[in-house]
Amino acid sequence: MNTIPLDWYIILSSVLFCIGVLGVLFRRNAIIIFMSIELMLNAVNLLLVAFSAYHNDAAGQVFVFFTMAVAAAEIAVGLAILVVVYRNTKSTDIDVLNRLKG
Amino acid sequence: MTVYLFLILGFFAILSALMVVFTKNPIHSILYLVLTFFAIAGEYVLLNAQFLAIVNIIVYAGAIMVLFLFVVMLLNLNTETEPHKSMLRKLIAVVAAGLLLVVLVGSLKGADNMTIQPFSRNTGLIENLGTVLFKDFLLPFEVSAVLFLAAMVGAVMLGKKDIK
Numbered sequence: 001m002n003t004i005p006l007d008w009y010i011i012l013s014s015v016l017f018c019i020g021v022l023g024v025l026f027r028r029n030a031i032i033i034f035m036s037i038e039l040m041l042n043a044v045n046l047l048l049v050a051f052s053a054y055h056n057d058a059a060g061q062v063f064v065f066f067t068m069a070v071a072a073a074e075i076a077v078g079l080a081i082l083v084v085v086y087r088n089t090k091s092t093d094i095d096v097l098n099r100l101k102g
Numbered sequence: 103m104t105v106y107l108f109l110i111l112g113f114f115a116i117l118s119a120l121m122v123v124f125t126k127n128p129i130h131s132i133l134y135l136v137l138t139f140f141a142i143a144g145e146y147v148l149l150n151a152q153f154l155a156i157v158n159i160i161v162y163a164g165a166i167m168v169l170f171l172f173v174v175m176l177l178n179l180n181t182e183t184e185p186h187k188s189m190l191r192k193l194i195a196v197v198a199a200g201l202l203l204v205v206l207v208g209s210l211k212g213a214d215n216m217t218i219q220p221f222s223r224n225t226g227l228i229e230n231l232g233t234v235l236f237k238d239f240l241l242p243f244e245v246s247a248v249l250f251l252a253a254m255v256g257a258v259m260l261g262k263k264d265i266k
Contacts, residue, residue, distance in 0.1 A: 025195035073253035
């Protein structure tokens with residue numbers, strides 16, 4: 001019933017992943033960088049669901065479930081750190097945070 | 103019909119993902135990211151993963167994006183305050199991401215054709231997923247609950263004004 005080749009899903013999620021990488025490299029606003037990381041996680045999720053559907057194995061979709069849980073926890077902590085950073089430096093520019101360079 | 107739906111949804115996903123990166127206003131970025139998540143949920147429906155499509159909308163578009171919106175409004179970032187990167191660094195970013203895409207798609211050429219099982223219509227249904235989740239993956243499920251608790255405590259600790 002499904003005539004879409006598996007390769008198309010691989011290409012689509014590769015493109016989405018690369019747009020996420022581009023966002024991390026391209027922008028300086030830490031919030032946009034967090035969103036790009038979400039985009040990369042979603043690209044991987046799409047790939048997992050595609051493989052799980054084409055192999056009739058529900059384990060892949062359960063794995064996507066865990067990825068979503070980890071992403072939610074990561075974003076909660078990350079945004080809390082971002083709020084603290086903004087309170088101290090009055091900006092969300094990541095280039096301000098170069099004091100760990102040593 | 104399914105192929106056209108796949109192409110339209112994929113086009114929307116890629117277009118709005120690009121807009122996330124290139125829009126100046128963070129609020130618009132967040133709204134474009136919600137659009138991307140809806141397009142990806144549509145792809146899940148095409149793959150017969152109805153449960154994950156709904157969970158994707160609820161968790162990502164519903165919970166995580168609202169968190170982002172709250173932070174952007176709390177920090178009052180809705181105007182464009184971001185200083186620009188130099189043109190050279192932007193060019194390097196585009197070239198690096200493009201090369202990564204070439205490598206990822208190019209590696210597909212050398213891959214063997216995978217044996218595809220006949221497409222079953224009840225793999226992604228909630229009954230089947232629940233059986234797998236609570237039978238084979240019970241321990242990771244409980245561990246992720248502990249992870250959530252740790253993340254919640256950590257977020258509250260970080261958000262406090264003064265930690266004595």
